[in-house]
Amino acid sequence: xxxxxxxxxxxxxxxxxxxxxxxxxxxxxxxxxxxxxxxxxxxxxxxxxxxxxxxxxxxxxxxxxxxxxxxxxxxxxxxxxxxxxxxxxxxxxxxxxxxxxxxxxxxxxxxxxxxxxxxxxxxxxxxxxxxxxxxxxxxxxxxxxxxxxxxxxxxxxxxxxxxxxxxxxxxxxxxxxxxxxxxxxxxxxxxxxxxxxxx
Amino acid sequence: xxxxxxxxxxxxxxxxxxxxxxxxxxxxxxxxxxxxxxxxxxxxxxxxxxxxxxxxxxxxxxxxxxxxxxxxxxxxxxxxxxxxxxxxxxxx
Numbered sequence: 001x002x003x004x005x006x007x008x009x010x011x012x013x014x015x016x017x018x019x020x021x022x023x024x025x026x027x028x029x030x031x032x033x034x035x036x037x038x039x040x041x042x043x044x045x046x047x048x049x050x051x052x053x054x055x056x057x058x059x060x061x062x063x064x065x066x067x068x069x070x071x072x073x074x075x076x077x078x079x080x081x082x083x084x085x086x087x088x089x090x091x092x093x094x095x096x097x098x099x100x101x102x103x104x105x106x107x108x109x110x111x112x113x114x115x116x117x118x119x120x121x122x123x124x125x126x127x128x129x130x131x132x133x134x135x136x137x138x139x140x141x142x143x144x145x146x147x148x149x150x151x152x153x154x155x156x157x158x159x160x161x162x163x164x165x166x167x168x169x170x171x172x173x174x175x176x177x178x179x180x181x182x183x184x185x186x187x188x189x190x191x192x193x194x195x196x197x198x199x
Numbered sequence: 200x201x202x203x204x205x206x207x208x209x210x211x212x213x214x215x216x217x218x219x220x221x222x223x224x225x226x227x228x229x230x231x232x233x234x235x236x237x238x239x240x241x242x243x244x245x246x247x248x249x250x251x252x253x254x255x256x257x258x259x260x261x262x263x264x265x266x267x268x269x270x271x272x273x274x275x276x277x278x279x280x281x282x283x284x285x286x287x288x289x290x291x
Contacts, residue, residue: 007236011243018248025248028241035237037206042230044210049218063285070281071274078273082266097270120251121259121266127246128267134239136271144279151278152271159203160238163231178207 004134036159043166043174050171057175064176068183071151072191075100091198092118098191099126100154100184101133106192113196129154133161141168150177155184 014020047053057064079097083090095114099106103126111119133153141149150173153161158181165173210227217223246252 003232003236004239007239008243011240011245012247013243014240015244015247015249016253020244025244028244032238032241033202035234035241037202038230039234039238040203040206041210041213042227042232042234044207044212045214045223045227046231047207048211048214049224067278067281071278074273074275074277075270076273077277078269079266081273082269086262086265088262088266093266096266100270100274117255117259120255121263124252124256124259124263125266125270127242128264129271130242132267132271140275144275145282147282148275148279151274154271154274160235163235166231178204182204 008131008134039163040159043162046166047171047174050174053171053174056172060176064179065183067147067151067176068180068187071154071180072100072184072187074151075154076191089199091195095192095195095199096122096125098188098195099129100188100191101126101129102155102185102188103127103130105188109189109192110196113193114199118199130156130160134164137161137164138168146173146176149173150180153177153181155181155188157181158185 075097076094079093080090082088082097083093086093088096092114095110095118096106099110099122103123106126107119107123109119110122130153133156137149137152140152146169149168150157150165153165156162157165157177162174162177162181165177210230214223214227
């Protein structure tokens with residue numbers, strides 16, 4: 001937990017104070033892609049020595065595909081609630097929540113299909129969702145269980161939060177996390193395109 | 200997305216080949232932890248460098264936090280209800 005906070009905060013400080021050489025920011029995207037592949041490769045290696053994960057997947061069965069659909073429904077229902085208590089219109093709130101944690105895509109898509117302000121709000125919302133997941137996934141796993149922990153991460157459960165899911169569940173949640181992340185990711189552009197038509 | 204799935208698959212096969220090797224298990228752990236920490240660092244750098252986010256934060260910050268919290272909680276709670284309904288509480 002402390003390492004997560006230190007990494008995020010020190011990165012923010014380095015970016016804010018321009019402490020890094022310019023070449024670092026030029027290659028940032030490539031380095032992020034590389035780090036993501038290294039992380040997922042490592043999760044794959046850990047998964048290979050964990051038979052419990054496969055027993056768990058077998059036990060869950062076909063319903064493994066229902067979890068992300070239920071989680072997306074939960075996100076969108078709560079987004080409706082946000083629209084009631086904020087200045088956002090229902091379609092704006094649903095469009096923003098449709099990022100399901102995938103901040104880069106949702107921000108860009110909404111800036112293009114909706115308006116730049118909404119794109120920025122989507123970006124910030126989904127960045128926050130990822131940060132909330134990183135700090136809260138352990139607690140949610142203990143209190144609400146594995147499915148809730150996977151659902152909390154949304155689309156990030158197949159990449160950034162996969163390592164944490166693997167760690168807290170000793171690998172058992174990895175297949176569920178990957179499946180949920182893939183289904184969420186497939187639905188992000190579809191939902192955003194759908195809701196942004198009514199903006 | 201296919202790159203991520205391919206990396207997972209490759210890692211899985213490498214892990215299977217050296218299933219009994221404690222060294223490879225340690226390497227897997229280092230990759231996972233190192234990758235995650237670097238991704239977070241890079242995310243922090245991006246956020247710190249982005250002028251528009253810093254400027255609009257007072258306007259959008261609380262709204263974005265509210266939306267993020269609501270959508271995350273909504274997903275987690277409904278998933279928990281669904282898990283209970285199916286009677287398949289994930290072993291902890």
